Amino acid sequence: MSTRYNVQSVEAKWQKIWADKKSFEAHEDKSKKKYYVMSMFPYPSGRIHMGHVRNYTLSDVVARYKRAQGFNVLHPMGWDAFGLPAENAARERKVHPAQWTYENIKNMRAELVRMGLALDWSREFATCDPTYYKHQQKLFLDFLKAGFVDRKESWVNWDPVDHTVLANEQVIDGRGWRSGAVVEKRKLSQWFLKITMYADDLLQALGTLDRWPEKVRLMQENWIGKSAGARVNFKLAGRGDSVEVFTTRPDTLFGASFLALSPNHPLAAEMAQKDAKLAAFIAECNRTGTSEVAIETAEKHGYDTGLKAQHVFDENWQLPVYVANFVLMEYGTGAIFGCPAHDQRDLDFARKYNLKVTPVVLSPGEEKKNTFEGSEAYTGPGTIYNSKFLDGLEIEDAKQKSISEIEKRGAGKGTIQFRLRDWGVSRQRYWGCPIPIIHCETCGAVPVPEKDLPVKLPDDVTFDKPGNPLDHHPTWKNVACPKCNKPARRETDTCDTFVDSSWYFARYCSAKNPDVPVEKSQADYWLPVDQYVGGVEHAILHLLYSRFFTRAMKATGHLSVTEPFTGLFTQGMVTHESYKDEEGKWLYPEEIEKNADGSAKHVKTGKPVTVGRNETMSKSKKNVVDPGKIIDSYGADTARLFMMSDSPPERDLEWTDSGVDGAWRYIGRLWRLAEAELPAVGTSIPATLDDTAKKTRQIIHRTIASVSDAYERFHFNSAVAKVRELSNALEEFVGNAKENPARQAVLREGIETLTILMAPMLPHIAEEIWEKLGHKTMLVGTPWPKAEASLLVDNTVTIAVQVNGKLRATITLPRDINAKDAEAAALADAGVQRAMGGNAAKKVIFVPNKLINVVA
RNA sequence: GCCCCAGUGGUGGAAUUGGUAGACGCGGUAGACUCAAAAUCUACUAUCGGCAACGAUGUGGGGGUUCAAGUCCCUCCUGGGGCACCA
DSSP, X not given: OOOOOOHHHHHHHHHHHHHHTTTTOOOOOTTSOEEEXXXXXXXXXXXXXXXXXXXXXXXXXXXXXXXXXXXXXXXXXXXXXXXXXXXXXXXXXXXXXXXXXXXXXXXXXXXXXXXXXXXXXXXXXXXXXXHHHHHHHHHHHHHHHTTOEEEEEEEEEEXXXXXXXXXXXXXXXXXXXXXXXXXXXXXXXXXXXXXXXXXXXXXXXXXXXXXXXXXXXXXXXXXXXXXXXEEEEEEBTTSSOEEEEEESOGGGXXXXXXXXXXXXXXXXXXXHTTOHHHHHHHHHHHHHOHHHHHHHTOOOOEEEEEEEEEETTEEEEEEEXXXXXXXXXXXXXXXXXXXXXXXXXXXXXXXXXXXXXXXXXXXXXXXXXXXXXSSXXXXXXXXXXXXGGGTTOBHHHHHHHHXXXXXXXXXXXEEEXXXXXXXXXXXXXXXXXXXXXXEETTTEEEXXXXXXXXXXXXXXXXXXXXXXXXXXXXXXXXXXXXTXXXXXXXXXXXXXHHHHTTSHHHHGGGTTOSSOSSOHHHHHHHOSBSEEEEEGGGTTHHHHHHHHHHHHHHXXXXXXXXXXXXXXXXXXXXXXXXXXXXXXXXXXXXXXXXXXXXXXXXXXXXXXXXXXXXXXXXXXXXXXXXXXXXXXXXXXXXXXXXXXXXXXXXXXXXOXXXXXXXXXXXXXXXXXXXXXXXXXXXXXXXXXXXXXXXXXXXXXXXXXXXXXXXXXXXXXXXHHHHHHHHHHHHHHHXXXXXXXXXXXXXXXXXXXXXXXXXXXXXXXXXXXXXXXXXXXXXXXXXXXXXXXXXXXXXXXXXXXXXETTEEEEEEEEETTOOHHHHHHXXXXXXXXXXXXXXXXXXXXXXXXXXXXXXXX
């Protein structure tokens, strides 16, 4: 008699059993091959959202699949728990950031447990816990000792709303990534991690990351931004000093018509002391910020300093020296030479200030000339002219020749320039990892002695003033200098939260070790992470910082690996339709009701609702679906299956109610299928089978092969489709198997196989069915089935017959039939003959076991 | 502006190396069961023509390579993403 599948009790039952039996706790075991799979850990905002559900389902499917394959799997979870929202909550709701954070963690952990994830919770940690950041402080000190840390005065991006410094990576279109405020330039003393030491290595090693998306590697490559060129000194007329510029086009030096300095260049500052107008110009540039200008106007502004520079190849040739708003102090030397004929930006500038424009690259087929016409710079290939000793050379040769000439004159050298800059990690924030430094007037910046770690955040802080609460704290920052014991001051800046996430994957290996950040033997067993799963929004920042950290931790003896993640998968986002009422206000999905024609109306008022396009779920657009509610009514398996069906994981996934219904219906079908009458566990398949049973076994084993392949290649939507095909076949077979013991043995094989193949996606119902089928051991731990090779091939094959490339018939022939016999069979087919219209075959192409194409 | 990716039925999507386009799901239509509904089950469902057999068309547009193109090449269009005074 059929029983109803009770989702809620079944899911809770297995979640408890997995927890009680510690089914997913990982232990080092050198006799087994390890597999480390990890999702990007969440920020504890309070609730999980559909993006989390998709992310963790993906890594969970991989974890469960690899476990069944016999790997020793580590699949951990933790909390990226420092950050601004906790402080904002403190300001708004008068709740301490720690309390807010830990409560959120508690709630979110419960939600994750309800998803049925195969996680090793024994390794859980939060980055805001002193037991975690203690080790981060130790790493900081080790890095300092090893020369990976720098303190320098530098121009920083200042967020005037959040009152903090932002890394370049956190400035988007000239605005703070979090506040959206226009970023200002300020000069401050900051701690930097010297990621540029590894610029070239980080770039080169991208080539070894063959299981990373091409897109992410490309983005990192562009971000590191390697360019070859030269640094060239231009002597200043009437002065003893010179200006150094960086160029990638030393071949066009004879086309130079001006030099331009960044507004923040020391020489510009020097000139401004005697020139009030220049000082005003520089102030204007700093106020608007260089990137802001780019977005608003792209207008080039310059100020002629009156200085003249001698051309590096001709001391009688003088070039005007400008200060220009488009020159960045942070890149190269903060000064450029302008060659307007072959650089668009220089051309715009030259036209505006009526400077000379001399062409020096002759495009193929073009006439030589002395002045450059038009407003479009030529940047294509060609030969150099108007350039004395470079005349007649191709661009690349001219670059080499020019560089060697510059070096010969002692005026500069060939060099490699990176776009990547050092990582400023100082943040004027409370809720972050304290930087373990003490500032002493006599001894300078002194590292906190290791025995004094962790430098703990004080609990008694107030958030009633803007800026950094640590700075406002009455006593915390006052300490004795560890070297000279005189009164000194603690560093009140905390670490950028990207530091916390740059090594957490390593900490999971020794999550509870109180003494060291990572125990090397454990890290050596687990690392690198075999499969990392997360959003593409971290393609640059987090993933590049982690790659740097791994290198720095290797250099300081903490790790043996160079790359943290050998496999990376970036999943798409979860989207949903958005809805607006007549007044243009956003509505939640549950506030609307669909009409038969696809239009929508308001549930309560009945007024028409505009259905908007699919967009990423966001609170502001109200197009969010709460995972908790879905799990309440349909269960975790349904949510998980829906996440894996239909859309390939790297693409955006549209959340639809009908899709959820489809997943829910499938769970019901699986359950009903498992109620078929079956022989006892372990009943062997008879040696001889009738054709129907044989055919079913072929389908079973072909599905094993194709589903395994789909899992391996992250084609989870295809895996679902193939499993459903097997379900369809088995449902039909149930009727045929009645009162036939041989067929029932095959049916049992089919249903058991189906259960195992589906288990990574539907772990709860799979366990329940497994038990219902009579097994005394759990499905977790049951090995993945192996496809029997003999069942994968057939004695006969269906061959497509084309005439002139068009399909005209399919014929069934013995496997591995030779070309001659196949051709004869094809030509004998009535449809083929009709299509040939009485013409003789001119040519026949034969693809064994697949296709015959007759050219008539 | 530069770089990258994608475009397949009403719809989400499938299709190792060029070799039977549209698997699987959603939706739809008809039917069974039912007093009725829900649930479930069965059949059909790319488009056009045809009672049918079958034929023609068809993977964003145009062109090319090939016996054969969703897949390779050129070009254009559309959508998405990344970078952006980087010298």
